[in-house]
Amino acid sequence: MIVDLQCIMPSLARVASCFHTKIVSTHEKARFPGVEHIEFKEEEAVNTARKLIEAAIDNFSRRDKSRVHIPKEKMDVVVGFTPAGEFHHLGGKYRATYRPLNNAIIEGRIRGVVAVVGCDNPKNQSGGSHIAMVKELLAHDVLVVQTGCSAIACGKAGLLVPEAAATYAGLGLREVCEAVGIPPILHTGACVDNSRILIECCNILKEGGLGEDISDLPVAGAAPEWMSEKAIAIGWYAVASGIFVVFGSPMPVLGSPNLEKMITKDLFDIVGGGWGFEEDPVKAAKMIINHLDIKREKLKLKPMMYQPQAVAA
Ligand code: SF4
Known part of the structure; x- marks a missing residue:
């Protein structure tokens, strides 16, 4: 999970520690305690994205299926009225x-x-x-x-x-x-x-x-x-x-x-x-x-x- 400059609570890192989720922060103004930081710079966007994808792949083996809870319910939405x-x-x-x-x-x-x-x-x-x-x-x-x-x-x-x-x-x-x-x-x-x-x-x-x-x-x-x-x-x-x-x-x-x-x-x-x-x-x-x-x-x-x-x- 990547967190940037948005309203994400710092406690998210503690919640994630109960699961298998790796959290990465990408904005210098939104560093979280105990979270790996991979700085995002526009001119290096593709390389940073690759690094993040590799981190996700490396983390896959930690996935504990018994802790994956994806709701079965689905809902259609029509969005994007500019x-x-x-x-x-x-x-x-x-x-x-x-x-x-x-x-x-x-x-x-x-x-x-x-x-x-x-x-x-x-x-x-x-x-x-x-x-x-x-x-x-x-x-x-x-x-x-x-x-x-x-x-x-x-x-x-x-x-x-x-x-x-x-x-x-x-x-x-x-x-x-x-x-x-x-x-x-x-x-x-x-x-x-x-x-x-x-x-x-x-x-x-x-x-x-x-x-x-x-x-x-x-x-x-x-x-x-x-x-x-x-x-x-x-x-x-x-x-x-x-x-x-x-x-x-x-x-x-x-x-x-x-x-x-x-x-x-x-x-x-x-x-x-x-x-x-x-x-x-x-x-x-x-x-x-x-x-x-x-x-x-x-x-x-x-x-x-x-x-x-x-x-x-
Ligand atoms: S929690 Fe509020 S401020 Fe944060 S993304 Fe949602 S609507 Fe926006």
Whole structure:
């Protein structure tokens, strides 16, 4: 197993010592105690890769089959919706624009677009909060975009396939997904690709009919199980761009009533976005849905075409 500059806990080396897995670190800023280090340099990429493959081959004889636990369950996923590609999925070859998406929002088929992203937190049942939040949003005709570990959690639960629209999406969202053959959740990459979601917001804005600023759009972001410091930085750039962002557990800032008021209320008047904190993923989804409805009302959009669906198990 190769670990680089990513949110891998140093305790991984201790866990690996219980098995037959060799761990190699490759980034000078992410050296782990007791782990072999093979520095990765771009100009020597092929040689380094060979060295790593040889290390894996050498380690193969240590494999203890009784300690290999690969789950039998398999799940299909449809992934890789980039801001450029979405034109083609949503608009088709001849209407390669965001117009069909904007129209679906304006007409009340899709309530809004919400990014449910971020870490899978070992303090929760793995992925449980992501799945509960996403199901609630889909039933309320919210198109969900996902990245990172959040997308993996929902992918494993069978939510990243076009067929999921029939089971989990409200009637309006389902109509759109079935017309173009997309899943009700669009997977847009790793958690470091969250900036793509902001590009998508800009594309929606440029297409027209949904306001003048990102803060006008019926959109929001959520990280129901965040745990990495990186999630805070990502959340802040979304907030600073004018987006309402809900975290599961609060950042450790609530000891100061002034700061709490600043980031959860006052900030909306300054940058158009702000923070919300709610540990219950269904309650958090309802906060988000309420936020989308307020934005829709401000934009004077049509009422939603259909009543929300019951949330499927
Ligand atoms: S989503 Fe969180 S845990 Fe997953 S890779 Fe990104 S920062 Fe790490």
